[in-house]
Amino acid sequence: MNSNKLLLIFSCFLLLLVVIFIFNRSKSSRYEYISTDNELLMNNIRCTPEVVRSYEKVKDVYGRKNTLIFRYISASCSSCTDSHLEEILAFQEETGKDNVWIYPAYPNDRKSRIVLNSDLAKFNYRNIPADSLLIPTIDGEEKSYFAWINNEGDIGMIFFPDRLRIQQTRMYLQEVKKLLTTVKER
Secondary structure, rough: OHHHHHHHHHHHHHHHHHHHHHHHHOHHHHHHOOHHHHHHHHHEEEEHHHHHHHHHHHHHHHOOOOEEEEEEEEOOOHHHHHHHHHHHHHHHHOHHHEEEEEEEEOOOOOHHHHHHHHHHOOEEOOOOOOHHHHHHHOOOOOEEEEEOOOOOOOOOEEEEOOHHHHHHHHHHHHHHHHHHHHHHHH
16 A cells, blocks of 8 residues: 555544544534434544545546535435535535535436536536446445545545435534635635
């Protein structure tokens, strides 16, 4: 394993520790949730090596910096995707459109382009084939995910949202918003 990969894994681990520290230290009413919600959120933030390796192969083409990405596949539950896109739109209204990119994986045909142009008209997006940028399979199901692209262009804070636990998604997006705020203050 080369030193860049080790550094990336160490950075993901360190970022996860920082997020845990922030959640544990925060006492504001915004984060006064029962502890199981925090634990579930932390269980859904992962440094998934296969996603990291997949992103490394395409980051020169699709890479951004200091950006939230959302990756999903056309076969995803449409109501789940719609729910996530609603949360992303609210996030985008607070942080700016340039800080959010949607990377769907749809077939490259006319019908899909029409669907994407309609569904994602309010977002920056780029259709990326599933074989170019991995959609991970967890428990036998392809999972949509959010991820943070840092100022070095590396992927981290990979979060697998659950439509039934929308509060976790909101907490995750608040943490990403803090990262964006920190970057903009520098």
